[in-house]
Amino acid sequence: GENVEQHPSTLSVQEGDSAVIKCTYSDSASNYFPWYKQELGKRPQLIIDIRSNVGEKKDQRIAVTLNKTAKHFSLHITETQPEDSAVYFCAASRASYDKVIFGPGTSLSVIP
Amino acid sequence: DTAVSQTPKYLVTQMGNDKSIKCEQNLGHDTMYWYKQDSKKFLKIMFSYNNKELIINETVPNRFSPKSPDKAHLNLHINSLELGDSAVYFCASSQEPGNGYTFGSGTRLTVV
Numbered sequence: 001g002e003n004v005e006q007h008p009s010t011l012s013v014q015e016g017d018s019a020v021i022k023c024t025y026s027d028s029a030s031n032y033f034p035w036y037k038q039e040l041g042k043r044p045q046l047i048i049d050i051r052s053n054v055g056e057k058k059d060q061r062i063a064v065t066l067n068k069t070a071k072h073f074s075l076h077i078t079e080t081q082p083e084d085s086a087v088y089f090c091a092a093s094r095a096s097y098d099k100v101i102f103g104p105g106t107s108l109s110v111i112p
Numbered sequence: 113d114t115a116v117s118q119t120p121k122y123l124v125t126q127m128g129n130d131k132s133i134k135c136e137q138n139l140g141h142d143t144m145y146w147y148k149q150d151s152k153k154f155l156k157i158m159f160s161y162n163n164k165e166l167i168i169n170e171t172v173p174n175r176f177s178p179k180s181p182d183k184a185h186l187n188l189h190i191n192s193l194e195l196g197d198s199a200v201y202f203c204a205s206s207q208e209p210g211n212g213y214t215f216g217s218g219t220r221l222t223v224v
Contacts, residue, residue: 034212043202043215044155087153093210099145099168100210102155 002027004092006103014111019077021106023090026071032095033066033073038087038105048075051095080110115139118203118216125193126224133188133219135203143167143209144186146178149200149218161186162209193223 003026013019025033034049050057050064050073057064061080066073073092077084087107093100116137125131137144145168146158160168161180175191186203203216 032210036213038153043217044213045215046212049212089155095210096208098210099157099160100213101157105153105155107153 002030002092002094002098002101004090004101004103006090006106008106009104010107010109012109012111013080015080015082017080019080019084019108019110021075021088021090021108022072023074023092023103024070024072025092025101027092027094028068028071029094030092032093032100033064034091034093034100035062035064035075036089036091036102038089040086044089077108080108082110082112084108085110114217116203116205116214116216118201118219120219121217122220122222124222124224127193127195129193130189130191131193131221132190133201133203133221135186135188135216137184137203137205137214137216139205139207139214141205141207141214142183143206144180144183145204145206145213146186146188147202147204147215149202151199155202159186159188160209167209190221193221195223197221198223 031052036044038044063076087105090103091100143162145160159178164180200218204213
């Protein structure tokens with residue numbers, strides 16, 4: 001089955017700097033890669049996703065990139081703000097067929 | 113108007129008791145899930161239903177029994193609760209399996 005790894009497990013950045021979180025997946029049939037943000041005590045919320053027919057997607061300060069050959073995908077947050085502090089989960093699935101498998105999470109702290 | 117609602121939000125109970133958690137979604141989604149989030153924040157799938165049919169049943173003790181009376185509801189009943197069952201349980205829904213999830217607010221279960 002699918003296995004998703006995520007690095008780093010914790011990340012601390014100064015406000016205004018960029019943050020990058022990297023993930024790898026094992027199942028070459030996976031074709032859907034969502035990212036979730038979970039603030040302390042809250043539910044995970046979908047912030048951006050990418051499908052395997054696209055190499056990059058951007059939404060304001062957030063961007064995701066996908067390298068299908070290497071089975072890597074990454075989340076990039078620019079101009080970080082204190083409200084970006086949260087746990088971020090990458091995930092992978094075979095859309096329409098199977099469950100979403102989550103990475104172990106990255107705890108991001110943005111220092112004012 | 114909450115999209116995915118879970119009750120109760122908190123549940124404290126003694127070992128050996130039986131308890132239920134309820135979930136309802138008003139998004140018109142066909143697929144619903146139960147995930148368990150442990151103390152290290154790892155999100156692990158337990159069950160998935162598509163249009164009231166069980167499609168995923170991970171290696172979960174048979175003390176856990178899901179029930180989907182219709183596609184908008186997915187409940188979780190747990191018999192003979194153990195200390196290790198303490199966790200946050202999230203319900204989620206998606207339009208079809210493996211696509212973007214909307215999570216409920218979670219149920220924090222504490223077994224004492």
